[in-house]
Amino acid sequence: MDNSSHLSVVLDLSPAQWYQSPLSLDSFLAQLLVFLNAHIALKHDNSLAVFGALPDKSVMLYASSEPPMDTPATSDPNCYPPFKRLDSAVTARISEQLEDPLLDVTTPSAIVGALTKALCYINRLSVATGLVDPRILILSVSPDLSNAYIPIMNSIFSAQKLKVTIDAGQIYGPDTVFLQQAAHLTGGSYLHLTETSALLQYLIMTFLPPPSIRKVIAVPTQDKIDFRAACFCHKNIVDIGFVCSVCLSIFCQPTPVCSTCRTKFPIKTLQRLNASRPLTISSANNSARPTPVSTPRSAATAARHPPMSAESIQNGSGTSAVANGSGH
Amino acid sequence: MTACTAKASCKKLPGLLELTDTHLQWTQDGKKAPSVRIAHSEAASLFCSKEGAPQTRLKIGLVGDDNGHNFTFSSPQPVAVAEREKFKKELTTIISRNRGAQDALPKPPLPVAAARSLSVTAVPTPGTSTPRPTATPLQASHSRASSVVDDRRPTPVITGTDPATEFRLRKKVLMANPELGTLHRDLVMSGQITEADFWDGREHLILAQLASEGQKKGKPGQLVDPRPETVEGGEIKIRITPQLVHDIFDEYPIVATAYSENVPNKLSEEQFWKRYFQSKLFNAHRASIRSSAAQHVVKEDPIFDKYLEKDDDELEPRRQRSEQVDVFVDLAMTFEDHGDTGNDKDITMQAGRQKAALPLIRKFNEHSERLLNSALGDLPPSKRQRTDEGEGSYTQIDLDDLHDPEASDGIILEMQDRQRYFNAVMSKEAEAVKQHDPAVVLADTKSKLQSTESKLTQLKIERKAGDAALIAMTTNVANRLDGKSRKNDIPDGLFRQMTTCQTAANEFLRQFWLAMYPPPSELQTVATATKAQRLAKQAKMIGYIAKTPEKVHALIQAAQQHGIDAIRVQNALKPILEASERALTVYRNKKPGQ
Numbered sequence: 001m002d003n004s005s006h007l008s009v010v011l012d013l014s015p016a017q018w019y020q021s022p023l024s025l026d027s028f029l030a031q032l033l034v035f036l037n038a039h040i041a042l043k044h045d046n047s048l049a050v051f052g053a054l055p056d057k058s059v060m061l062y063a064s065s066e067p068p069m070d071t072p073a074t075s076d077p078n079c080y081p082p083f084k085r086l087d088s089a090v091t092a093r094i095s096e097q098l099e100d101p102l103l104d105v106t107t108p109s110a111i112v113g114a115l116t117k118a119l120c121y122i123n124r125l126s127v128a129t130g131l132v133d134p135r136i137l138i139l140s141v142s143p144d145l146s147n148a149y150i151p152i153m154n155s156i157f158s159a160q161k162l163k164v165t166i167d168a169g170q171i172y173g174p175d176t177v178f179l180q181q182a183a184h185l186t187g188g189s190y191l192h193l194t195e196t197s198a199l200l201q202y203l204i205m206t207f208l209p210p211p212s213i214r215k216v217i218a219v220p221t222q223d224k225i226d227f228r229a230a231c232f233c234h235k236n237i238v239d240i241g242f243v244c245s246v247c248l249s250i251f252c253q254p255t256p257v258c259s260t261c262r263t264k265f266p267i268k269t270l271q272r273l274n275a276s277r278p279l280t281i282s283s284a285n286n287s288a289r290p291t292p293v294s295t296p297r298s299a300a301t302a303a304r305h306p307p308m309s310a311e312s313i314q315n316g317s318g319t320s321a322v323a324n325g326s327g328h
Numbered sequence: 329m330t331a332c333t334a335k336a337s338c339k340k341l342p343g344l345l346e347l348t349d350t351h352l353q354w355t356q357d358g359k360k361a362p363s364v365r366i367a368h369s370e371a372a373s374l375f376c377s378k379e380g381a382p383q384t385r386l387k388i389g390l391v392g393d394d395n396g397h398n399f400t401f402s403s404p405q406p407v408a409v410a411e412r413e414k415f416k417k418e419l420t421t422i423i424s425r426n427r428g429a430q431d432a433l434p435k436p437p438l439p440v441a442a443a444r445s446l447s448v449t450a451v452p453t454p455g456t457s458t459p460r461p462t463a464t465p466l467q468a469s470h471s472r473a474s475s476v477v478d479d480r481r482p483t484p485v486i487t488g489t490d491p492a493t494e495f496r497l498r499k500k501v502l503m504a505n506p507e508l509g510t511l512h513r514d515l516v517m518s519g520q521i522t523e524a525d526f527w528d529g530r531e532h533l534i535l536a537q538l539a540s541e542g543q544k545k546g547k548p549g550q551l552v553d554p555r556p557e558t559v560e561g562g563e564i565k566i567r568i569t570p571q572l573v574h575d576i577f578d579e580y581p582i583v584a585t586a587y588s589e590n591v592p593n594k595l596s597e598e599q600f601w602k603r604y605f606q607s608k609l610f611n612a613h614r615a616s617i618r619s620s621a622a623q624h625v626v627k628e629d630p631i632f633d634k635y636l637e638k639d640d641d642e643l644e645p646r647r648q649r650s651e652q653v654d655v656f657v658d659l660a661m662t663f664e665d666h667g668d669t670g671n672d673k674d675i676t677m678q679a680g681r682q683k684a685a686l687p688l689i690r691k692f693n694e695h696s697e698r699l700l701n702s703a704l705g706d707l708p709p710s711k712r713q714r715t716d717e718g719e720g721s722y723t724q725i726d727l728d729d730l731h732d733p734e735a736s737d738g739i740i741l742e743m744q745d746r747q748r749y750f751n752a753v754m755s756k757e758a759e760a761v762k763q764h765d766p767a768v769v770l771a772d773t774k775s776k777l778q779s780t781e782s783k784l785t786q787l788k789i790e791r792k793a794g795d796a797a798l799i800a801m802t803t804n805v806a807n808r809l810d811g812k813s814r815k816n817d818i819p820d821g822l823f824r825q826m827t828t829c830q831t832a833a834n835e836f837l838r839q840f841w842l843a844m845y846p847p848p849s850e851l852q853t854v855a856t857a858t859k860a861q862r863l864a865k866q867a868k869m870i871g872y873i874a875k876t877p878e879k880v881h882a883l884i885q886a887a888q889q890h891g892i893d894a895i896r897v898q899n900a901l902k903p904i905l906e907a908s909e910r911a912l913t914v915y916r917n918k919k920p921g922q
Contacts, residue, residue: 015773019764025776030783087784095777098770105766105773194800198793205801220804276845 004045005133005210006125008118009036011061013052013094014109017141021172023196028171031200032139033090037083038208040064047131049121050090051114054097055107058114061093062086065125108142112151115166119158126162133210135165135188138179141172146237149230152178159186165211169203171196177226177237187211189221232259242273332418334411336386336399338364345399347418352388354399364397368422376416384408386415497537498527505533511831520872525839525865547702551695552579553615554605568601579695580613582635590631607632612639615688645690656724818892826883826901833876833904840869840911844918870915876908 011032018025040046050062062068068089076084097103115138122134136159159166159182167188168179175192183190188211193202209217228239231252242251247261254273257264336345336354343356343363353362366388375387384401401408502509508530515521527534552575554566577584583604591600604610607629637646653660679689818826843865880901887897 015769016764016766018776019769019772025773026780026783029777029780030787031789033780033784034787087781091777091780095774098774098777103770105769191801193797195793195797197790198797200787200789201794201797202801205798218805218809220801221808222804223808 003132003212004043004047005135005212006047006049006122006131007039007210008049008051008122008134008136010051010053010111010114010118010136010138012109012111012138012140012142013054013097014142015055015098015105017109017173021141021196023171023199027197028199029091029094031203033087034200035203035208036086036090037080038204040082040086042208047125048086049118051118052094052097053109053111053114055104055109057097057103058110058117059093059097060117060121062089063121065129108145111138111140111142112145112148112155115155116151119155119162119164122164123162133165133212134162135167135211137207138166138168138182140168140170140176140179142176143173144176144178144237146230147235149178149235149237150232152182153229156182156185167207169193169207171199175226177228180222180225181227183221184225189219190225191220191222332411332414334408334415335402336411337402338397338399342402345401345415347415352419354397366397368425374416374419374423376412384412386412388419493538494534497534497541501533501537504537507831508533510828511835514828515832515835521835521839526835529838529842547699549699551615551692552576553613566601566605578698582609582637583613586632586635594631603629604632609633609635612636615691639684639687645693647694654724818887818897819890822883822887822890822892822897825886826897829876829879829883830901830904833873833879833908836869836872836876837907837911840866840873840915843869844914866915870912873908873911877905880905 009032018028036048036050040048048062048064049060052059052061064086067085075081115136118136122131122136125131126134156166164186165188166182166186168176168183168190170176170179170190170192180190182188189206191202191206193199195201206219206221209219228237229241229250230237231241232249233251233253233255236252238250238252242254243249244251244258244261244263244265246263247258249258249260251258254265254270256267256270332347334345335342337343338345338354338356341356343354343359345354346352346362350368352364352366352368354364355362373388377383377385386399386401388397388399401412403411502512512526516523516526552572554572554576577587586604586609587600591597595603606627609629609632655661679686843862880898883901884894884897888894
């Protein structure tokens with residue numbers, strides 16, 4: 001493939017999470033920098049942008065289109081200068097951000113903000129100079145933020161429009177539902193890393209090939225995808241819910257008026273839906289039961305599935321990852 | 329209700345058959361008490377032997393026992409038949425009353441197939457060498473009625489028409505969709521699911537079939553060209569149907585004029601057609617220019633040759649196009665401008681390599697035009713293309729492609745309470761984060777950052793960890809690709825069993841959940857079931873669903889015996905197992921009477 005590709009990396013720099021992670025931040029950064037160097041070494045005109053997601057803030061750490069002008073203090077004769085520039089720029093900016101007195105390490109990191117910034121950057125460059133094959137790599141150590149569901153889904157849709165592939169690597173922490181969906185919907189790969197000390201192996205094998213080569217080199221990705229969504233009213237993660245047929249917003253219980261598009265639902269439908277609710281088995285998660293589709297302006301079964309027969313949803317086989325994934 | 333008596337034998341023993349107000353009973357000759365006593369409410373179905381069969385027999389099917397009892401009327405023939413008819417009439421009334429009463433009571437479903445199949449094959453008449461008699465019309469209507477009405481709930485007529493149409497539509501749908509047909513055969517014919525339940529939720533299929541039958545087909549596009557079929561003896565046979573005659577008159581008006589002038593004065597209709605198909609006129613109307621092998625058959629015919637026309641291969645077609653040419657397309661309008669400067673008219677360019685091709689092409693053109701005219705109707709040609717008159721004639725050449733692409737603004741979504749949409753209710757998340765001392769965390773992070781550079785220069789990946797990661801990723805890719813490329817080597821028989829098990833279980837689950845949930849009240853096209861019926865249906869379906877795990881295990885064992893990887897079969901059937909588990913759990917935990 002002769003085309004260059006663009007890579008935007010979003011780093012989750014939540015200090016609280018890194019403090020608990022078995023992989024320490026310094027070895028993570030070391031391996032990451034090797035990976036970034038590999039990317040810009042692959043082709044002459046490969047471009048790169050690095051974004052950092054800090055608690056409540058997201059910043060751009062490095063962009064190959066606007067390289068930092070200041071030369072590094074120590075010019076290492078053994079190191080290829082562009083690599084050196086990249087490495088020192090990234091580390092310098094990160095330490096700069098950490099010095100910020102307003103930093104509150106208890107709040108979760110703003111991955112969504114960084115993702116959005118990456119998308120805007122790609123959009124700007126695509127219009128200006130024309131980026132080919134852009135992709136975003138998200139390296140995350142935090143668990144899912146259920147209130148981030150709506151912004152992440154919006155980013156996914158914009159990524160689909162821009163034809164951006166989103167890859168995701170979960171280094172520490174539980175499996176994130178939203179990042180799995182992001183990777184699946186944009187055609188990227190999601191990987192939950194188990195051998196974190198061999199991070200570089202994962203990075204080079206899975207995330208280095210650009211999307212155009214992925215037709216030839218098969219990259220590992222997780223087959224079983226958890227397609228759960230978060231409800232719009234309480235931001236709880238639900239696997240079965242009620243969907244407004246006008247604006248497709250998801251609720252965990254039937255409401256008389258949709259909160260996003262102000263559609264009124266008929267009373268009879270609501271009564272019927274409420275009557276069908278007590279059939280919950282598990283009280284752990286607030287899962288409500290689906291109902292068959294009837295008139296417009298009423299609720300339908302939960303959307304956001306890969307094509308599955310309606311029967312299995314009605315059969316209550318649940319939207320758990322097992323049932324979905326084995327079909328793939 | 330009158331009581332009937334008749335001499336009849338049961339199980340080859342002579343006796344007396346009586347129909348009283350409450351019972352049908354048969355007493356063996358010489359015995360005091362009746363050996364067969366059937367209450368009226370137990371009579372379920374009735375079959376009779378064919379008229380004219382040597383033995384006059386009557387068979388009663390009971391509720392729960394389809395075989396019931398066979399009675400052979402032993403009186404001499406005409407008397408026996410008369411008696412049989414009397415019994416039949418009374419019993420039919422009783423049985424239909426029974427069926428009406430059955431609606432309220434949930435009873436075990438009667439095998440519909442048994443009734444239906446019995447109606448098709450003959451009632452056994454022993455000792456006759458004649459071929460087994462097929463069901464008489466009377467018998468057929470009995471059994472048809474019994475099969476349609478023989479459900480717990482009368483099978484509702486979905487389309488609002490009569491049951492016979494309903495039946496025909498259902499049959500068509502089942503034949504058009506072989507999987508559905510197999511499912512129907514397995515489940516409904518064996519009596520596990522009633523007809524009504526099966527079609528519950530599938531009404532749209534029947535309605536679609538009805539709609540597609542109601543559509544009228546248009547005129548066929550082929551040129552009317554009846555091909556003669558050669559029969560033995562060298563004769564040529566052409567079937568003449570009224571439709572064909574109508575088409576021929578439509579296509580070739582000359583034949584119509586010939587017909588009107590000659591029939592019935594000079595020729596009879598039969599003679600007309602016979603001579604037409606042998607004449608040169610018909611040969612000229614053929615749709616192919618291959619020299620017909622029947623050249624020798626074509627004779628001169630004094631009447632038909634009058635209507636022969638010259639072949640249509642002049643410069644201009646015989647029939648000129650009459651419509652107005654569109655202003656923007658009309659080349660003739662500017663013809664005079666190009667007289668001196670343009671090209672000469674090319675009269676040597678004619679269609680068709682063979683001489684006979686041009687008339688054929690013109691014939692096709694005329695046919696297509698006629699077809700279009702009949703399809704579009706009687707609109708004047710100018711009005712046909714334009715549906716809306718634009719101002720002036722420039723709207724015709726104002727094409728969409730000529731304009732620059734403009735991005736549309738889209739419709740703005742009016743959202744209520746934007747802040748709530750975007751902001752969080754995240755009190756739960758904050759507590760989930762383990763509380764470490766922020767200062768410690770921050771200090772630790774900063775120090776780690778300092779040591780990054782040294783780590784970078786001394787970077788070394790542990791071999792074992794790297795290998796483990798590599799192997800994990802490779803197996804991941806291999807599994808995915810393998811799954812796509814591996815062909816299905818499960819033997820056909822086992823595979824079909826697996827599919828039937830799964831589709832049957834799906835159908836039971838569908839019925840179960842339909843009975844569990846409150847029905848959609850707006851979409852009532854079938855009769856609503858009462859609460860008791862739904863509970864009964866739930867129980868019945870759960871019974872079937874509970875058997876599914878055994879079936880699956882049996883299939884897995886069968887697979888092992890055949891030497892196939894049992895894990896694959898297990899994985900394939902895992903979703904249905906889980907679905908059954910879930911249904912069973914819900915049923916066990918539900919509140920009674922729900």
